Amino acid sequence: MAGRQKIWNTSDQSGSGDRPTRRRVLEAAMAGSGIGLGAAVLSPLPLRFALAQSKAYRIGTMQPLSGAAAIIGKTALVGVQMATDRINKAGGINGRPIELIVADYESKPDVGRRKAEKMAVEDNIDAHVGGVLSNVCLACMPVWEEYKIVNMVGVCLDTTMTTSKCSRYTFRPFDYAPAQAVAFAPYLVSKIGKKWHIAYADYAWGQSTRDAYAEQIKKLGGEIVGTTVPVENQRRFRRAVRHLLRQGRGDDRQPGL
Numbered sequence: 173m174a175g176r177q178k179i180w181n182t183s184d185q186s187g188s189g190d191r192p193t194r195r196r197v198l199e200a201a202m203a204g205s206g207i208g209l210g211a212a213v214l215s216p217l218p219l220r221f222a223l224a225q226s227k228a229y230r231i232g233t234m235q236p237l238s239g240a241a242a243i244i245g246k247t248a249l250v251g252v253q254m255a256t257d258r259i260n261k262a263g264g265i266n267g268r269p270i271e272l273i274v275a276d277y278e279s280k281p282d283v284g285r286r287k288a289e290k291m292a293v294e295d296n297i298d299a300h301v302g303g304v305l306s307n308v309c310l311a312c313m314p315v316w317e318e319y320k321i322v323n324m325v326g327v328c329l330d331t332t333m334t335t336s337k338c339s340r341y342t343f344r345p346f347d348y349a350p351a352q353a354v355a356f357a358p359y360l361v362s363k364i365g366k367k368w369h370i371a372y373a374d375y376a377w378g379q380s381t382r383d384a385y386a387e388q389i390k391k392l393g394g395e396i397v398g399t400t401v402p403v404e405n406q407r408r409f410r411r412a413v414r415h416l417l418r419q420g421r422g423d424d425r426q427p428g429l
Contacts, residue, residue, distance in 0.1 A: 235276065273297055300324070
């Protein structure tokens with residue numbers, strides 16, 4: 173954990189501002205808890221710069237490589253690996269290569285939280301990228317916040333991640349459920365039908381998406397006639413969908429799937 177502690181103390185009575193003092197240099201060497209880092213701190217500036225340039229950035233990526241979302245997680249991992257290879261072949265980031273640290277959170281929030289802790293404490297990652305299931309992303313956000321690790325979200329679309337539960341360390345570089353609903357709901361209501369039955373996945377992402385589309389459809393004069401949580405059994409789910417379609421034929425109702 174020494175690596176995550178702030179070495180220079182600007183209020184140190186033995187000096188002022190960022191000017192290095194003998195006390196600060198010794199503290200830095202001790203914080204490294206090893207001869208290697210101590211030698212780097214006490215080395216001339218050109219040598220310290222060269223050592224820093226050769227050190228890889230450790231980037232963590234947690235994906236659901238097993239469990240319910242494995243098919244998405246495995247695909248997402250391929251994308252991260254391709255990006256890593258491309259950056260390293262181009263010379264890395266300011267001359268420093270990327271070392272990718274991969275973990276499988278098994279499509280489970282509790283496992284994700286444990287794996288995030290391990291990445292922060294044991295693997296000592298510099299940043300994290302990835303994530304597919306919103307409930308797992310939400311479970312891990314406090315870890316990235318605690319250890320001040322920048323987290324670039326991969327797929328998670330839960331609304332609260334960047335609203336009521338937002339964090340200065342978590343970023344989502346793409347749209348989310350409300351934005352999608354604002355863009356798509358006008359077409360649904362004007363071109364397809366006024367009455368909608370929404371089928372959604374019963375966890376953070378599905379609930380956010382249900383609420384966003386319901387709000388926009390109602391604003392546009394449409395109606396939500398019901399909601400359904402799909403069952404795991406595919407045959408039973410198909411029967412439920414066929415039942416909704418038969419109902420819809422008589423009253424302009426469309427199932428939102």
